[in-house]
Amino acid sequence: MDNMKNTDKSIAAILSELEALGIKNATETSVVKFLYLMDYANACATGGQKFTNINWKFESFGPFDASIRSELATMLSRAVVSKAPVVMPDREFSAISLSKDQARLTFEQIGLSDSIAVQVRGYLKEFGRNLTKLLNFVYYKTEPMAEVQPNQVLDFTGCADKNSFSSQSLPKPDLTEFHAKMAALKAKRKPSRAIKWAGLYDETYERAVAVMNADEGFEVILEGSAILAI
Amino acid sequence: MGIREIYPTFKENKTQGPALPGQLFWVPTPQIDFSIIETKRANPLNHSQVEFTLADYDSAKHYKEKAAHLPVKLLQIDHKSEALLCKSKKRPCVVLGSASVSIADSNASSSPRQTRPLTDETFLLAPAFSANSAADPVGPFPPDFLTRIAKLHYPHFSWIPPLDGQGPGSVIRLDRIFSISGKYLTPDARCGYKLNPDAFTILMVQAAQVLGVTVSEEAIDEFELVYEEANKDKSVK
Numbered sequence: 496m497d498n499m500k501n502t503d504k505s506i507a508a509i510l511s512e513l514e515a516l517g518i519k520n521a522t523e524t525s526v527v528k529f530l531y532l533m534d535y536a537n538a539c540a541t542g543g544q545k546f547t548n549i550n551w552k553f554e555s556f557g558p559f560d561a562s563i564r565s566e567l568a569t570m571l572s573r574a575v576v577s578k579a580p581v582v583m584p585d586r587e588f589s590a591i592s593l594s595k596d597q598a599r600l601t602f603e604q605i606g607l608s609d610s611i612a613v614q615v616r617g618y619l620k621e622f623g624r625n626l627t628k629l630l631n632f633v634y635y636k637t638e639p640m641a642e643v644q645p646n647q648v649l650d651f652t653g654c655a656d657k658n659s660f661s662s663q664s665l666p667k668p669d670l671t672e673f674h675a676k677m678a679a680l681k682a683k684r685k686p687s688r689a690i691k692w693a694g695l696y697d698e699t700y701e702r703a704v705a706v707m708n709a710d711e712g713f714e715v716i717l718e719g720s721a722i723l724a725i
Numbered sequence: 726m727g728i729r730e731i732y733p734t735f736k737e738n739k740t741q742g743p744a745l746p747g748q749l750f751w752v753p754t755p756q757i758d759f760s761i762i763e764t765k766r767a768n769p770l771n772h773s774q775v776e777f778t779l780a781d782y783d784s785a786k787h788y789k790e791k792a793a794h795l796p797v798k799l800l801q802i803d804h805k806s807e808a809l810l811c812k813s814k815k816r817p818c819v820v821l822g823s824a825s826v827s828i829a830d831s832n833a834s835s836s837p838r839q840t841r842p843l844t845d846e847t848f849l850l851a852p853a854f855s856a857n858s859a860a861d862p863v864g865p866f867p868p869d870f871l872t873r874i875a876k877l878h879y880p881h882f883s884w885i886p887p888l889d890g891q892g893p894g895s896v897i898r899l900d901r902i903f904s905i906s907g908k909y910l911t912p913d914a915r916c917g918y919k920l921n922p923d924a925f926t927i928l929m930v931q932a933a934q935v936l937g938v939t940v941s942e943e944a945i946d947e948f949e950l951v952y953e954e955a956n957k958d959k960s961v962k
Binding site: 556557586625626627628630631634635636684685686687688690692693694695699700702703704706707710711712713715716717718719720721722723724 | 757799865934938948
């Protein structure tokens with residue numbers, strides 16, 4: 496499967512699966528992020544292997560590659576997908592959907608393993624209706640985005656399999672001897688000898704505490720705007 | 726041995742080397758009250774322009790999902806994080822201890838990103854606050870209160886002589902113990918003073934009381950000896 500074919504099928508599967516979940520109004524941003532999460536989930540399960548051949552870079556403050564935008568443009572020109580304006584009370588955007596005459600694809604049909612398909616489907620369910628949560632997860636919870644600098648290529652080799660460790664798999668030793676030894680040590684433990692502190696908590700003390708506390712915090716309301724620079 | 730007699734070698738000329746327990750450094754010391762810097766994108770399509778408001782901490786609002794706000798990647802603040810703003814002053818701070826895991830000690834991971842936080846040395850510090858003086862007469866430590874502290878009447882306050890030999894000295898506040906990265910304990914931050922072992926033992930007995938941990942009988946014996954000497958003059962209450 497070459498890169499473009501792989502990418503267009505992946506986009507089609509994402510849109511199909513979102514549709515199956517009753518999630519409409521996918522945007523270019525959310526489709527790009529779900530493509531990234533598809534690669535991320537695959538990398539986590541396979542020790543760093545992405546599903547697509549997309550050359551993910553840290554661009555426009557997120558994972559991106561210009562080939563995705565050109566692939567989407569191609570899919571639009573071929574009427575594989577369509578865009579429709581959506582007007583919400585607080586914003587306007589273009590929703591992307593799979594055209595009616597296109598075959599619906601599942602993640603398994605495009606070659607994702609069953610377990611990875613379940614994982615990506617979970618991302619769609621959790622984040623499909625909440626772009627803020629999706630961006631928070633992508634930006635802050637995925638290893639390739641953790642320390643990447645602008646325009647750097649994302650490294651998927653450090654993705655960890657989140658399911659490889661289970662506390663249930665730890666050995667359960669016989670702790671009888673341990674508990675007995677600990678009880679014996681506790682029985683021998685002596686508390687520190689009590690020190691009788693002579694300090695008075697009187698007016699002198701209260702005056703001092705009042706002065707100590709007087710300078711804490713900010714008394715004013717402060718608001719403004721800022722330009723962040725890298 | 727009284728409280729003044731445990732500082733015979735208070736001054737030191739050390740300018741290099743690792744920060745050691747008992748040494749004093751000038752360190753930015755945060756106050757304990759803070760404000761939350763609420764931040765959101767000024768424009769949904771722009772990560773670089775943000776609007777901010779300073780707000781009092783609200784447990785019902787902060788450290789929760791910011792549903793209406795798109796994340797600002799440049800600030801690295803996710804829905805479980807907030808930016809805080811607090812006032813601070815540079816104060817002489819006594820090093821109480823440190824914790825670190827060197828690369829040699831850590832074979833858990835070969836990833837630089839995973840080992841780096843473990844290799845940064847973190848120091849536990851107790852800040853010193855100036856006692857009231859002619860130059861600063863309205864602070865929290867007037868002479869009568871300072872006398873009590875110098876006589877070891879409180880577990881969470883400890884007196885030290887003036888660093889420059891002038892004035893009434895300072896109060897180490899064990900109710901304000903805080904931790905800080907070792908990168909702030911630079912050579913130029915050294916005060917040039919170090920509590921000698923006797924003074925440090927007294928301070929650690931007090932710190933143990935504040936923290937509720939056990940100290941040796943011998944250390945408490947030393948504390949009580951100094952306490953008795955410091956309180957022989959019964960005229961001061």
